[in-house]
Amino acid sequence: MPQFDILDKVALVTGGASGLGFLYAINLLEEGARGVTLADIDKVAGAKALEEIEKKYGANKAIFVYCNVERKSDFEDAFVKTIEKFQNIDILINNAGILNDHVYEKEIAINVNGVAYGVILGLDKYIPQYKSGPEGLIVNISSIAGVSPLAxxxxxxxxxxxxxxMTLxxxxxxxxxxxxxxVVGVCPGVTDTPLIQLMSGRNLGPVYQECLKDLRNYPVQAPGQMANRMIQIIKNAPSGTMWIVEGNSLPFKFELPNYQKMKRVYLEEDQ
Structure with missing residues (x-):
């Protein structure tokens, strides 16, 4: 598979005004992207991010679009404004997400519906029509929690x-x-971001809090490490693959077993 060339491509990053989303946008610009859209609900962070990008990369390299991914209309507006500004859309990074089981209805709306809206709009409408090269790309951000249970x-x-x-x-x-x-997926391991730093109390109650210590079993990585590995995945990952990025390791592929071929352990019938 030929490497995906980021040069002159246009990207839309949800949750792009700060944190890992902003780092993904910066790294895309470093790789020669023509433009990035920072789609986020935080207007203050968005203004600061645009100022930082303009100082480093010059004018007209980025736009901020208010986007609550819980609303499909907001997401579609982000696509439309990206195309109005840059005439193209090549890459979508479905990055927006929250970790807060205490407000699980909102968590589901953002983490699940938001990704579904992005792929439906990107894959079935905008990217095939407005991509600037032969291939487009959608990256869905899952988590180590997307391959491993956490009580x-x-x-x-x-x-x-x-x-x-959804990614597979x-x-x-x-x-x-x-x-x-x-369409590819990324499963970041435990990353030193506010998502993890502010995790205490963001669960279903004290009995769930007791097993928070289990996270100590996972290697921790800095945000910059994660963002740098993302570029490798964007350039090289085949469609329908999931990649774990944790600690200092290179991205490694996660594959589900084929249930039709796996050894079967049957539940015994009552005697």
């Missing part, structure tokens, strides 16, 4: 498993052949 945050885990499943399904060769848009 303290079961609903968050469920949302990230959902992202995992939309990344199937059937969808790639009809759209020429790769």
């Amino acid at each position: 303290m945050i079961p609903i968050y885990v469920g949302t990230k498993f959902a992202v995992h499943g 399904s939309w990344g199937d060769s059937y969808h790639y052949n009809r759209t020429k848009v790769r």
